[in-house]
Amino acid sequence: MQRSHLPREAGVGFKPEHFNAIKEDRQPIGFFEVHAENYMGAGGPPHAHLKHIRENYALSLHGVGLSIGSMHDLDRDHLSRLKSLCDRYEPESFSEHLAWSSHDTVFLNDLLPLPYTNETLDRIVQHIDEVQTTLRRQMLLENPATYLLFAESTIPETEFLAEIARRTGCGLLLDVNNVFVSATNHRLDAEAYLADFPLQHVGEIHLSGHAETVDETGAPLLIDTHDKEIADPVWALYESVVARSGPAASLVEWDDNVPAWPVLRGEAQSAQAILDRVGKQAAA
Secondary structure: OEOOOOOOOEEEEOOHHHHHHHHHOOOOOOEEEEEHHHHOOOOOHHHHHHHHHHHHOEEEEEOOOOOOOOOOOOOHHHHHHHHHHHHHHOOOEEEEEOOEEEEOOEEEEEEEOOOOOHHHHHHHHHHHHHHHHHHOEOOEEEOOOOOOOOOOOOOOHHHHHHHHHHHHOOEEEEEHHHHHHHHHHOOOOHHHHHHHOOHHHEEEEEEEOOEEEEOOOOOEEEEOOOOOOOOHHHHHHHHHHHHHHOOOOEEEEOOOOOOOHHHHHHHHHHHHHHHHHHHHHHHO
16 A cells, blocks of 8 residues: 655645746745545646646645545545546545545535544544555545534544554544634643644644634634634644654645735745754754
8 A cells, every 4th residue: 555655845735826826936845735526527727737736746635525424335436536536646645534525415515523433433444444445545534623522422533533543554634723723612722632643643734724703602713714824823733743743744725715826835935944943953
């Protein structure tokens, strides 16, 4: 099974509107990530762009449609299209979400949360085994941003993820913004969550912006929106993670209200500065 091997550098999500600027840019970036479902057609401009990106940069495919957490069988047609895409571009990494997003033939626009129970655990392990066997490569599983908790959950999220990695050999994608969003929404300690996170399995880190609002009681409520710059508390959490685990492939996600290329590249440069600083401190 091919394992994830992205460079331990900062990258960004590729946006077609940045294509010309990227071609002209003399400042290299560690890698690009694309949503797999956007490239499941046969050709056209999307594949022309992605071909150029792949020829010049490391590539991460990030899935949003497998519905790993569904209690139904995986969509075999979707998995087949994903395999064809992986075979075509041979990305350094493939990742998906700890969530479900379909019911029978209905596909939803949201990544929905799961109860953390032994039944759910067994089903997710089965699905990940099927994905990794089909793709012949390791996948990374991303921790979710959540807005509610299930009363029937019996396993803490960090233990749930660690057990999935142990039983399947998959890696983990640590989304630091998701940690901050979930911890704030549930009045939990983000640092304590990260202290329990199985960092030894992390193959990639995600960073992004979020929206701030309040719930019906007036308490803070954060929404994982990917539509603005990374907040200072998320940067602080990221630096603490990298200080403990060492440099890792780190992606800046910005999917809505997409800024000009220099702005997005600047966020990646901020992440790279942290990676470089921690690396130098470790070598000293």
